[in-house]
Amino acid sequence: MKYLLDTNIVSEPLRPAPNPKVMARLKRHSGELAIASLVWHELWFGCQRLPASTKRTVIEKYLNEVVAVSIAILPYDQAAAEWHAAERARLTAIGKTPPFVDGQIMAIAQTNGLILVTLNSTDYTAFVSVKVEDWSH
Numbered sequence: 001m002k003y004l005l006d007t008n009i010v011s012e013p014l015r016p017a018p019n020p021k022v023m024a025r026l027k028r029h030s031g032e033l034a035i036a037s038l039v040w041h042e043l044w045f046g047c048q049r050l051p052a053s054t055k056r057t058v059i060e061k062y063l064n065e066v067v068a069v070s071i072a073i074l075p076y077d078q079a080a081a082e083w084h085a086a087e088r089a090r091l092t093a094i095g096k097t098p099p100f101v102d103g104q105i106m107a108i109a110q111t112n113g114l115i116l117v118t119l120n121s122t123d124y125t126a127f128v129s130v131k132v133e134d135w136s137h
Helices: 021-028 037-048 054-070 077-092 100-111
Strands: 001-004 032-035 073-075 116-117
Touching: 001 100, 021 100, 032 037, 032 054, 032 100, 037 054, 037 073, 077 100
Parallel strands: 001 032, 001 116, 032 073
Antiparallel strands: none
16 A cells, blocks of 8 residues: 545545546556545545435445445554654644544554545645645646
8 A cells, every 4th residue: 555545535536527637546546545444434424414315325335336345444543543642742732733533544644654645735734744645736
């Protein structure tokens, strides 16, 4: 694995007009992708909030038949929790408070030596040793 995908990258194929650059990179790196268990939660939470509909059925099928079978799901484990706690303490000391879940996702990327892929790279710039790519450019 080389890349940890943020929620907005995993959900890009479901958009009415997916970004062709993101789609090409997903295809090119298909064997090198992982997601955080927190991203899996965000995807399922969004899906479960939808009423029974064609849209919900399409999303459930995508999550079960594409994401779950082709992309590794990495846990927020002890190493990630310790990295995240140290980063939260460092950032809090300098007056920055990043969103908790973003910190957890970055911790999973960092402790697994992965590059985080997101469409919102500014959400992660405060973290130390950040390896982030935006595949939309």
